[in-house]
Amino acid sequence: MSGIPKPEPEEPEDMGWLATYGDMVTLLLVFFVLLVSMSTVEVKRFQSVFGSMRMAFGGLNTSEIAGGQMQSNIDSNTQQSLQDLMRIRQELLKNQENVFNAIKSYLSKKNVEGKVGAVLDEGTITLTIGDSLLFAPGSEYLAEGAEEQLQTILEIVQSNREMTVNIKGYTDNSPIPEGARFKNNWELSALRTVNVLIWLVEHGMDPLRMTATGMGDLNPRYPNDTPENRAKNRRVEFCLERQVVK
Numbered sequence: 286m287s288g289i290p291k292p293e294p295e296e297p298e299d300m301g302w303l304a305t306y307g308d309m310v311t312l313l314l315v316f317f318v319l320l321v322s323m324s325t326v327e328v329k330r331f332q333s334v335f336g337s338m339r340m341a342f343g344g345l346n347t348s349e350i351a352g353g354q355m356q357s358n359i360d361s362n363t364q365q366s367l368q369d370l371m372r373i374r375q376e377l378l379k380n381q382e383n384v385f386n387a388i389k390s391y392l393s394k395k396n397v398e399g400k401v402g403a404v405l406d407e408g409t410i411t412l413t414i415g416d417s418l419l420f421a422p423g424s425e426y427l428a429e430g431a432e433e434q435l436q437t438i439l440e441i442v443q444s445n446r447e448m449t450v451n452i453k454g455y456t457d458n459s460p461i462p463e464g465a466r467f468k469n470n471w472e473l474s475a476l477r478t479v480n481v482l483i484w485l486v487e488h489g490m491d492p493l494r495m496t497a498t499g500m501g502d503l504n505p506r507y508p509n510d511t512p513e514n515r516a517k518n519r520r521v522e523f524c525l526e527r528q529v530v531k
Contacts, residue, residue, distance in 0.1 A: 290440060378528055384525075388412075388441055392496045394427035401437055409526050412438060414476070414518040416456075423465070425476035427484060435481065437461075439488055439525055451524040454478035458502040475499025528530045 301512035385405040392398050402413040407413075419431040442450050454474035467473045486492045507514035 314468055328440075342346075350435070378408050381410065381509040381527060385410050386444060389440065392437070396433075397487065399435060406499045409524055412441065412525070414438070414521050414523075417516065417519060419481070419521060420477060422447065423462075423473075425473060427473065427480055432484070433500055435484055436488075439485055440492065442485075442494075442523070442525065445525060446491075446494075448494070448525045448527055450490075451526065452478045452481055452495060452497045453500050453522040453524065454498070455500050455518060455520050455522070456502050457505070457518045461514065469501065471499050471501035473499075474501050478521065500515060 309462075355518055383406065385403065388403055388410065389398075392403060400414065400418055404411050414434050418434050419427060422426045454477045456470040456474050458470070460467055461467050461473070467476075473507070474529065476499070478499055482492075482495055482497040485495065502509070502518070505514075505518040506520075507517050509515050509518060
């Protein structure tokens with residue numbers, strides 16, 4: 286019995302390849318879960334997800350990962366969605382242009398074009414009134430005669446009930462005098478816009494359609510280097526907006 290040779294112990298098998306295989310299977314699983322979940326393709330999400338997948342797979346193109354046919358279908362669906370969004374945007378912008386032309390005609394008939402300005406920019410209609418027509422110098426309270434100008438604004442926004450109105454108040458960059466009731470130009474412009482909003486609500490405007498923003502001396506229309514330019518920068522704007530897809 287002692288002459289029977291003992292079998293030599295077997296060397297353990299190298300299982301290191303399992304780690305690489307497991308990583309690859311996990312990546313593939315994540316990839317196909319993403320494909321199933323992306324029933325509606327968004328361009329930015331698509332680019333972000335597949336950009337990450339390219340890095341995970343060593344820089345492969347999406348067509349190399351999932352096949353050219355799938356990529357073609359995604360491109361076709363994405364292109365159709367973008368075309369639909371562009372068509373809707375163009376229709377809304379065209380509608381805003383028609384409303385803007387009607388407002389310009391209305392201002393001309395009322396002979397207030399020199400008092401109420403109107404511009405159209407990227408679907409937003411902005412009506413502007415100089416502060417001297419609404420407020421006494423350095424005051425947040427509506428001046429005598431302000432109601433005439435605000436009545437024009439009220440009639441316009443009441444005839445366009447599908448729009449929201451953001452009231453923005455602006456000042457020049459002149460410092461607030463010592464002893465004044467206001468700490469700064471922001472406070473003055475904010476109180477002015479709130480008082481305008483209150484007047485509109487008291488005369489029938491839906492408060493849910495409006496916001497009031499004090500801008501102080503931000504976004505001047507002209508350099509604050511002359512008394513004339515400062516006067517032009519002191520203003521109240523009424524921004525009429527729809528839901529426009531950009």
